[in-house]
Amino acid sequence: MTPAIRVEHLTRRFGAFTAVRDVSFHVEKGEIFGYLGANGAGKSTTIRMLCGLLAPSEGDAVVAGHRVSREPEAIKWRIGYMSQKFSLYRDLGARENLEFYGGAYGLGGRRLRRRIAEVVELTDLAEVRDVPTGELPGGIRQRVALANAILHEPEIVFLDEPTAGVDPVSRRAFWRLIRHMAEAGTTVFVTTHYMDEAEYCARIGLMVAGRLAALDTPAALKRRHAPGTTWHVEAPAILRHLAALRRLPGVVEATAFGRGAHVRVAEGAPTGEAELRAALAAAGVPPTLVEPVAPTLEDVFLAVASADEQAAGTAAAWEDPA
Amino acid sequence: MRRLLVQLRAVVVKEARQTVRDRRMLFMLLVAPVFQLVMLGYAVNLDVDHVPTVVVDQDRTPTSREHLRGLLADGTLEETARADGVAEANRLLDAGEASVAVVIPRGFTRDLARGEPAPVQVLLDGSDPNRSNIAGAAASQYFQGAALDVVRGRLERLSAAMGRRVSFGTIDARPRIFYNPRLDSAIFMVPGVAVLVLILATTVVTAMGIAREREVGTLEQVLVTPISPGVLMAGKALPFVAVGLIDVTTALTVSAWVFDLPIRGSLAFLGVATLFYLMTTLGVGLFISTVSETQQQAFMGGVFFILPAILLSGIFTPISSMPAWMRALTWLNPVRYYIEILRAVLLKAAGPADLALQTGALFAYGLAIIGLASLRFRKRLR
Numbered sequence A: 001m002t003p004a005i006r007v008e009h010l011t012r013r014f015g016a017f018t019a020v021r022d023v024s025f026h027v028e029k030g031e032i033f034g035y036l037g038a039n040g041a042g043k044s045t046t047i048r049m050l051c052g053l054l055a056p057s058e059g060d061a062v063v064a065g066h067r068v069s070r071e072p073e074a075i076k077w078r079i080g081y082m083s084q085k086f087s088l089y090r091d092l093g094a095r096e097n098l099e100f101y102g103g104a105y106g107l108g109g110r111r112l113r114r115r116i117a118e119v120v121e122l123t124d125l126a127e128v129r130d131v132p133t134g135e136l137p138g139g140i141r142q143r144v145a146l147a148n149a150i151l152h153e154p155e156i157v158f159l160d161e162p163t164a165g166v167d168p169v170s171r172r173a174f175w176r177l178i179r180h181m182a183e184a185g186t187t188v189f190v191t192t193h194y195m196d197e198a199e200y201c202a203r204i205g206l207m208v209a210g211r212l213a214a215l216d217t218p219a220a221l222k223r224r225h226a227p228g229t230t231w232h233v234e235a236p237a238i239l240r241h242l243a244a245l246r247r248l249p250g251v252v253e254a255t256a257f258g259r260g261a262h263v264r265v266a267e268g269a270p271t272g273e274a275e276l277r278a279a280l281a282a283a284g285v286p287p288t289l290v291e292p293v294a295p296t297l298e299d300v301f302l303a304v305a306s307a308d309e310q311a312a313g314t315a316a317a318w319e320d321p322a
Numbered sequence B: 001m002r003r004l005l006v007q008l009r010a011v012v013v014k015e016a017r018q019t020v021r022d023r024r025m026l027f028m029l030l031v032a033p034v035f036q037l038v039m040l041g042y043a044v045n046l047d048v049d050h051v052p053t054v055v056v057d058q059d060r061t062p063t064s065r066e067h068l069r070g071l072l073a074d075g076t077l078e079e080t081a082r083a084d085g086v087a088e089a090n091r092l093l094d095a096g097e098a099s100v101a102v103v104i105p106r107g108f109t110r111d112l113a114r115g116e117p118a119p120v121q122v123l124l125d126g127s128d129p130n131r132s133n134i135a136g137a138a139a140s141q142y143f144q145g146a147a148l149d150v151v152r153g154r155l156e157r158l159s160a161a162m163g164r165r166v167s168f169g170t171i172d173a174r175p176r177i178f179y180n181p182r183l184d185s186a187i188f189m190v191p192g193v194a195v196l197v198l199i200l201a202t203t204v205v206t207a208m209g210i211a212r213e214r215e216v217g218t219l220e221q222v223l224v225t226p227i228s229p230g231v232l233m234a235g236k237a238l239p240f241v242a243v244g245l246i247d248v249t250t251a252l253t254v255s256a257w258v259f260d261l262p263i264r265g266s267l268a269f270l271g272v273a274t275l276f277y278l279m280t281t282l283g284v285g286l287f288i289s290t291v292s293e294t295q296q297q298a299f300m301g302g303v304f305f306i307l308p309a310i311l312l313s314g315i316f317t318p319i320s321s322m323p324a325w326m327r328a329l330t331w332l333n334p335v336r337y338y339i340e341i342l343r344a345v346l347l348k349a350a351g352p353a354d355l356a357l358q359t360g361a362l363f364a365y366g367l368a369i370i371g372l373a374s375l376r377f378r379k380r381l382r
């Protein structure tokens, strides 16, 4: 089966700055593909290139069977796009926005009315469909944008941080919709800052400073990038004592996590619950909680990002003749 | 094809909805032009009358009084002050309390009776040349006529005394003015003002339209749809064509009512010509918006086009009195063609046959500029 998206050495520069550097990957049809990375990592830039909005500086991508460099307009008929910043008309209601965009995709008459009714129902917008979108709260507004992105039944939808600023309950509802769409055969390319959401993705690409640093299923990523045991530790002012924990034998990483910290210990190292408790007690902050946890994607992300930084650091040292 | 129509309709409906919802915009488009028309129509009234005049009658005879009455009779000059001497009259001119001083010196009647030249002094404030020209012409015209009457009276008395008719021939040139017999400048200027108001309402508003979408980010979502630039441009222009037609109709109605503007030609033809003219002003607006990143740039671009377009249109300065190179430039100016059509249709009842060149030029210009805007419009971000 040909993939829905095939990205080949995609690069985008803005002046002297390279926002996306030599990125290659595939996304299968009907897959939920997560695109993760810190602010400025190049996620939106990649999506814009895949939607035909930005021309690549180098490399190319095939989206829904067409090359972004040569046939961006052909791609546009077959994809849906929800931009990171809400970009529907704020002075128009959801229904009016949908009527305009439906028309722009060539939908008219009965067919358009039927589709609008369907997406309004799906995204639960019936009550607010005539309120100017500028007056809606952020969460509802994001649902309008999603309804708009899937109105013309695209093969692929690109969702750029669809749940940013959305409350947890609505986020879960949002992801139910996304999974529902994927089950119906739509390919979903989604970026997010929320690592818990990333768990819903079939595969994840991790962007670090414009490069694709890792790509795999969430489980495989955890196995590869967060091996050993991960401990969740809570103690008063623990952030000030991470250094003490890092000095213990076999501790690969000790980073803030929620209200406490995650400490990852290499396979077979002599550091366990007792040693962690002792170290903190010695530092004058007896821990309130020490328990083993499954590594999260956050752990993976931190591991990959720091490894990448080191790699980039060495590379820079190599390149710099001084 | 059907698909294109569906897309076009969607853009038109969306633009219309946004415009109708925007109170300030509606005011700018529909109400402000009428105000501007009436205000500018009065402001550019070039007729000169009631020029304040200071009268110095040092002769103080029935004859001098009769001449002063005659001079002021047609209303071009209006007596606003009286002075005893030339020095005082000068002071009033300096102070701006009068623009003209007429001095009839002592001995005026006596000189006339003796058959000697009787001088009359007319002093003019030349700071507004048009006004002082007209005031000066009015004064010399009156006194020339008066001088002729004096000569004629003398001849008659002479012939009576000699018992034989003595006469002389005079040349009597009387220009007859067509189309605007009262030489009412409002009738000439108001179509010009209508054009000016129309270009402000259409070019600047469309120029800023797409730039605003670019600035607030809504353009990104539009660019990711498969809509073609041509359809987008046409859809954005069409609602404003309607606005422009409404504006022209109100402008003509109001002008007919307030300024007695005659409407002699075919309104249907005028409608078609207006449509073509709107294609050019809207097209220029769209073109400007495709080369502007921000609303401010678009606004400046609009002004940059409108200023020369107005100056080189013949609205305020006759094209025939421009230097040759400027006259050549006016052929590139759509406003020039439309103002010619408008004046000719309204005042001379000219029809399509008389104005084929102007109408054709507007149509070609409109198509070209909208085409150019569509070509310039990139469906990519930068």
Ligand SMILES: Nc1ncnc2c1ncn2[C@@H]1O[C@H](COP(=O)(O)OP(=O)(O)OP(=O)(O)O)[C@@H](O)[C@H]1O
Residues within 6 Å of the ligand: A014, A019, A037, A038, A039, A040, A041, A042, A043, A044, A045, A046, A084, B382
């Ligand atoms: N049009 C542009 N001109 C110049 N630089 C740009 C442009 N667009 C993006 N960049 C830069 O490219 C980098 C990547 O931006 P991008 O928006 O792709 O990041 P992102 O991963 O989506 O980040 P975020 O999580 O903040 O949305 C940033 O440093 C950004 O400042």
Ligand SMILES: [Mg+2]
Residues within 6 Å of the ligand: A043, A044, A045, A084, A160
């Ligand atoms: Mg982004």
